[in-house]
Amino acid sequence: MASGARAVTAAVAVLVAAPLAVLALQSGLALRAADLAALRFTVFQALLSAAISCVLAVPLARALARRQFPGRGALLTLLGAPFLLPSIVAVLGIVSVFGRSGWVSQVTGAPFPLYGLTGVLMAHVFFNLPLATRFLLQGWQSIPAERQRLAATLNLPPMARFAHVEAPMLRAHLPGAFVAIFLVCLTSFVVALTLGGGPRATTVELAIYQALRFDFDPGHAAALAAVQAGLAALAVTLAARIALPDLGAGLDRPPVPQSRGRLLDAAVILAATLYLTLPLLAVLAEGLPALSALPAQVWPAALRSVVTALAAAALAVAAALVLALAAARGSRLAELVATLPMVASGLVLGTGWFLLLRPFVRPESLALPATVLTNALMALPFLLRLLLPQARRLHQDYDRLAQATGLTGLTRLRYLTLPRLARPLGLGAGIAAALSMGDLGTIALFADQDQATLPLVVQRLAGAYRMEAASGAALLLVALSFTLFAAFDLGGRHAGK
Amino acid sequence: MKFLPALALLATPAMADMPTLNVLTYDSFTAEWGPGPAIAKGFEATCACKVNYIAAGDGGAILSRLKMEGAGSEADVALGLDTSLMEAARATGLFAPVAAQPNTLPVPFADAEFQPFDWGWFAFVHLKSLENPPANFKALAASDLKIVIQDPRSSTPGLGLVMWVKAAYGDQAGQVWADLADNIVTVTPGWDEAYGLFLKGEADMVLSYTTSPAYHLIAESDDTKTAAAFDEGHYMQVEVAGKLKAAKQPALADAFLAYLAGPEAQGVIPTTNWMYPAQEAALPKGYETLIKPAKSLLLSSTEAEALRQAAIEEWQAALAQ
Numbered sequence: 001m002a003s004g005a006r007a008v009t010a011a012v013a014v015l016v017a018a019p020l021a022v023l024a025l026q027s028g029l030a031l032r033a034a035d036l037a038a039l040r041f042t043v044f045q046a047l048l049s050a051a052i053s054c055v056l057a058v059p060l061a062r063a064l065a066r067r068q069f070p071g072r073g074a075l076l077t078l079l080g081a082p083f084l085l086p087s088i089v090a091v092l093g094i095v096s097v098f099g100r101s102g103w104v105s106q107v108t109g110a111p112f113p114l115y116g117l118t119g120v121l122m123a124h125v126f127f128n129l130p131l132a133t134r135f136l137l138q139g140w141q142s143i144p145a146e147r148q149r150l151a152a153t154l155n156l157p158p159m160a161r162f163a164h165v166e167a168p169m170l171r172a173h174l175p176g177a178f179v180a181i182f183l184v185c186l187t188s189f190v191v192a193l194t195l196g197g198g199p200r201a202t203t204v205e206l207a208i209y210q211a212l213r214f215d216f217d218p219g220h221a222a223a224l225a226a227v228q229a230g231l232a233a234l235a236v237t238l239a240a241r242i243a244l245p246d247l248g249a250g251l252d253r254p255p256v257p258q259s260r261g262r263l264l265d266a267a268v269i270l271a272a273t274l275y276l277t278l279p280l281l282a283v284l285a286e287g288l289p290a291l292s293a294l295p296a297q298v299w300p301a302a303l304r305s306v307v308t309a310l311a312a313a314a315l316a317v318a319a320a321l322v323l324a325l326a327a328a329r330g331s332r333l334a335e336l337v338a339t340l341p342m343v344a345s346g347l348v349l350g351t352g353w354f355l356l357l358r359p360f361v362r363p364e365s366l367a368l369p370a371t372v373l374t375n376a377l378m379a380l381p382f383l384l385r386l387l388l389p390q391a392r393r394l395h396q397d398y399d400r401l402a403q404a405t406g407l408t409g410l411t412r413l414r415y416l417t418l419p420r421l422a423r424p425l426g427l428g429a430g431i432a433a434a435l436s437m438g439d440l441g442t443i444a445l446f447a448d449q450d451q452a453t454l455p456l457v458v459q460r461l462a463g464a465y466r467m468e469a470a471s472g473a474a475l476l477l478v479a480l481s482f483t484l485f486a487a488f489d490l491g492g493r494h495a496g497k
Numbered sequence: 498m499k500f501l502p503a504l505a506l507l508a509t510p511a512m513a514d515m516p517t518l519n520v521l522t523y524d525s526f527t528a529e530w531g532p533g534p535a536i537a538k539g540f541e542a543t544c545a546c547k548v549n550y551i552a553a554g555d556g557g558a559i560l561s562r563l564k565m566e567g568a569g570s571e572a573d574v575a576l577g578l579d580t581s582l583m584e585a586a587r588a589t590g591l592f593a594p595v596a597a598q599p600n601t602l603p604v605p606f607a608d609a610e611f612q613p614f615d616w617g618w619f620a621f622v623h624l625k626s627l628e629n630p631p632a633n634f635k636a637l638a639a640s641d642l643k644i645v646i647q648d649p650r651s652s653t654p655g656l657g658l659v660m661w662v663k664a665a666y667g668d669q670a671g672q673v674w675a676d677l678a679d680n681i682v683t684v685t686p687g688w689d690e691a692y693g694l695f696l697k698g699e700a701d702m703v704l705s706y707t708t709s710p711a712y713h714l715i716a717e718s719d720d721t722k723t724a725a726a727f728d729e730g731h732y733m734q735v736e737v738a739g740k741l742k743a744a745k746q747p748a749l750a751d752a753f754l755a756y757l758a759g760p761e762a763q764g765v766i767p768t769t770n771w772m773y774p775a776q777e778a779a780l781p782k783g784y785e786t787l788i789k790p791a792k793s794l795l796l797s798s799t800e801a802e803a804l805r806q807a808a809i810e811e812w813q814a815a816l817a818q
Contacts, residue, residue: 095697101699470693
């Protein structure tokens, strides 16, 4: 590893391990019998959620990759929206559509049985189908046009075409998507419990919350976080075993038009668009009336959120790029380390850092820097998974050439790396910014009354009966997150052309 | 953001000489629509000091913050713990005795270290249009009514409900929960998710407070909501404040607690925290429409602490079937 990559790897490892260690020192690592049931449900629902999201994403990404239609670019950007909804906003949006008195129940005349495993999976698919689709779309775009043309010229039947052109690409990209979604769902808390129908749907993250907030048993929380991190490491290792390196370089090109399967593609795109946009519409419909009369606290909070999100995105992108390039050169350690932060739970990292810093500084004075740092860490796994396939390809295709021509340092970054990775970098920056906009875990621990971010204000409003104002503030939050996301994503797609 | 406090100091040099009273409390107390700002303003007018709120998420977060910080805490006063957390808070040994203030709680309440500042009865809130609202847990369990409740592992109202059933049914509490299982649409991590689901029409009733309909009536001119009166009695939530031993401003802390018990601060509570004041204070118009439970239930804080773990396990076992 280059020294830069080594430094970043070490920094990330310390930033994750130190808070875990300090929590463990408080009361000793401990696991309980009830944790086993929570662990079983957590892994079960996360596996199912990831599997369903990935299976559905294949036809959707395929349809989007081979069709050109007006509004395709806008639809691709809109597909990012569900992923960046704060979980409670998404839950209420889904309830508006699929709840016992939601739109679907009204049309069919019978209450839709949302609550239970169904609801948990539906919400997780709503969140993550778009993410999986964007991962896979990158894969389809990386299939060299020459192969597509060859397949078309040979007039390969669909099955053979799939086996020779698409299956290898899926094997390169699908494991990464699966792992990313598995990790997101592993830390599900509000979604799983609220839609899960009761204590059967207890997740590890709830147990962590309970340990830190109600029982104050930091060692228990640290043990649970360590179990989550262990699961994550296992998932990443398995995925790396299964995944094949990406295909050779192709020229970036528009989708190859095909007449076969046009109707099916249209149906797939239409169904997915409906499923993903109806809850968004509900969020919009409920928030709009309150948008004109938001309480004064909302605006400075919105500004703080945007600044924090931009800083977190910048930090996350820089760190992820370094780690992805190191991982592409073959460092399994860089890959593993970059995956850990998210599953170590924001609440655990925040609490650990609070305990570490408390003797030296007032936590309030570090509220925003701590939020930036934690959110940047939490976004790392997504960014790495997005960057890695193309970073590997870049290494395969250009490393020798670059070395032979003496292209190094900033020049190599500017003329070779950045242009080639612009698309995933843009998408990743957008995801990092949006994730940070929605964060509640860290800021809630550190912030005093004057430092609230927008999600915290939404929560305070909802906690004081002001559900309408909360919907309005939530809509503002979603609009801002989406704007940041869209700006980065479109920027990346533009620069990547 | 960093230069803002510096600017504020430049603008008002006199402020720098004033002592600051640090009050650790929960988020919604400090919000612009909560009781915090008015109480701070009222107290600052009497104390030649500055009130600074340190906001934690909820009662549980206040306690864990105190445990994390120990005697090094900056807080002079902790405000917003309730009776189910009181013993755990006392056990930290961080709290100092406070002067006894008279209170008007419906059950006798006296404590050497914690002073009640507001209270409420837990209740199931429903639309007035609901036909045959149940009169007790057994009738609720026998009905087809759908309810949303909060998780006792992450929410104080959720824990209050578990204590309610325990206080009313003792050893039979597990059976009551088993009978209620098919009425429960879902269990949410916090109060706000449950109340939001109820307002969306996902359930007939939601666990909240007898005072919840007053919010809709007074703040939204909406008189469609009421609470079901249960003949087993209603469990109470009593919110308390205390002074920390390590307080850097002990005299100011005492003065603040006295002010908190006075008519000015108590008068702010009903329309900001939507709870009953703990001392004699005029109630706003609209409160007279609320149900008044004939019987109040409250386990002593030591009983509550002793029962908590087992009661939660009983709840979990009955609902996880």
